[in-house]
Amino acid sequence: MTMKKNTWLKDRKLKVLIIGATGMLGHRVALEFLKDGEEEIELILWGGNRNILAMDFFNEQGYVKSVLPTCLIDTSEVDLLLGVVNPDVIINCAGIIKQKQGNDIKTMRDMVRLNTDLPLQLAEFVMDRECTLYNFSSDCVFSGRKAGFYKDDEPDSPSLYGRTKAIAEMASLKRNKIKTIRTSFIGYELSGNVSLLEWLLSNKGESIFGYNQAIWTGVTTAYIARFLMEEIRNSGKYISQYHKGVCNLAAQPISKFDLLNMVVDALNLNIEIKPCYTFIEDKTCNRALLPQHLFKWNAPSWDDGDCEGELLRDIVDEYKIYQEWRETE
Numbered sequence: 001m002t003m004k005k006n007t008w009l010k011d012r013k014l015k016v017l018i019i020g021a022t023g024m025l026g027h028r029v030a031l032e033f034l035k036d037g038e039e040e041i042e043l044i045l046w047g048g049n050r051n052i053l054a055m056d057f058f059n060e061q062g063y064v065k066s067v068l069p070t071c072l073i074d075t076s077e078v079d080l081l082l083g084v085v086n087p088d089v090i091i092n093c094a095g096i097i098k099q100k101q102g103n104d105i106k107t108m109r110d111m112v113r114l115n116t117d118l119p120l121q122l123a124e125f126v127m128d129r130e131c132t133l134y135n136f137s138s139d140c141v142f143s144g145r146k147a148g149f150y151k152d153d154e155p156d157s158p159s160l161y162g163r164t165k166a167i168a169e170m171a172s173l174k175r176n177k178i179k180t181i182r183t184s185f186i187g188y189e190l191s192g193n194v195s196l197l198e199w200l201l202s203n204k205g206e207s208i209f210g211y212n213q214a215i216w217t218g219v220t221t222a223y224i225a226r227f228l229m230e231e232i233r234n235s236g237k238y239i240s241q242y243h244k245g246v247c248n249l250a251a252q253p254i255s256k257f258d259l260l261n262m263v264v265d266a267l268n269l270n271i272e273i274k275p276c277y278t279f280i281e282d283k284t285c286n287r288a289l290l291p292q293h294l295f296k297w298n299a300p301s302w303d304d305g306d307c308e309g310e311l312l313r314d315i316v317d318e319y320k321i322y323q324e325w326r327e328t329e
């Protein structure tokens with residue numbers, strides 16, 4: 001697939017900066033661009049502590065790519081580096097997710113900085129330049145007390161994580177250079193077991209609970225990577241008019257119990273998933289995002305009747321790559 005001609009680019013490549021390229025989402029998005037975009041895209045990667053791991057991973061996949069370690073807490077360092085890179089497109093995959101939230105004041109401040117202040121700093125940067133920004137938000141901006149949230153519904157989460165993400169969403173409202181992709185996802189990580197999928201994989205041979213009343217509309221990191229690739233190929237430095245503001249990138253709803261069972265079956269894992277119907281704060285809720293029509297990007301599914309849905313296929317297709325990576329890590 002070739003990129004739409006950007007006359008303003010003349011003969012140079014589109015400069016895409018991925019921030020948080022060591023994370024679950026960021027490294028997978030970077031991989032997509034390495035696989036498919038190198039001829040037309042100059043890729044710059046900033047990461048956190050796992051930068052060496054990420055470089056080793058890209059190397060194993062056949063790509064020599066450096067990941068610059070950055071301290072995103074430091075606003076002046078970020079401004080300085082942005083000025084040096086001068087990107088055409090910024091994809092901000094950095095953040096502090098709720099599983100990594102601590103109760104001490106320092107981590108609360110870091111969460112506010114990474115999830116709210118950094119996206120706003122990036123927004124300010126792009127507003128004065130020929131540059132566009134993609135930020136990621138979460139279904140956690142909603143409390144989950146009612147089922148089904150439209151993109152324009154008012155965020156009502158009482159949690160610190162939800163609030164930090166909700167404020168950052170406001171940067172993209174009515175501004176056509178900033179896109180907020182509100183979503184939820186699972187995928188493989190370079191290290192650690194905090195995400196749902198890695199936590200599941202760390203429970204081989206065990207018996208665990210799956211929450212029947214946690215209704216979820218998340219996608220895969222691979223799906224988001226494809227979405228971004230197509231979006232940027234089609235619109236280059238511009239945000240396509242269909243995708244302005246906040247967009248809900250969501251799948252057909254599924255319960256966490258069904259999701260875990262499906263993954264266990266598809267990967268042939270020896271794990272028993274026991275149903276859990278009791279109310280547990282944050283585990284029995286429905287934060288289903290109602291997807292909007294995005295070109296051909298209709299809500300994908302985990303289960304297509306008798307066969308695997310597109311999303312389950314992502315998990316199956318990448319299992320071996322990450323298993324091997326984890327064994328050498």
Ligand SMILES: NC(=O)c1ccc[n+]([C@@H]2O[C@H](COP(=O)([O-])OP(=O)(O)OC[C@H]3O[C@@H](n4cnc5c(N)ncnc54)[C@H](OP(=O)(O)O)[C@@H]3O)[C@@H](O)[C@H]2O)c1
Pocket residue numbers: 019020021022023024025026047048049050051070071072073092093094095096097114136137138139165183184185186195
């Ligand atoms: N996970 C989900 O289900 C989900 C759902 C919806 C939205 N989101 C949003 O999507 C984004 C990515 O999430 P994820 O699950 O991929 O998170 P993740 O795996 O924890 O990755 C976060 C990234 O941010 C970097 N980072 C964090 N603090 C940093 C700091 N002080 N300095 C430099 N880098 C720092 C991390 O670097 P190192 O770890 O290498 O240090 C990593 O590259 C976040 O904005 C998150 O809120 C996540």
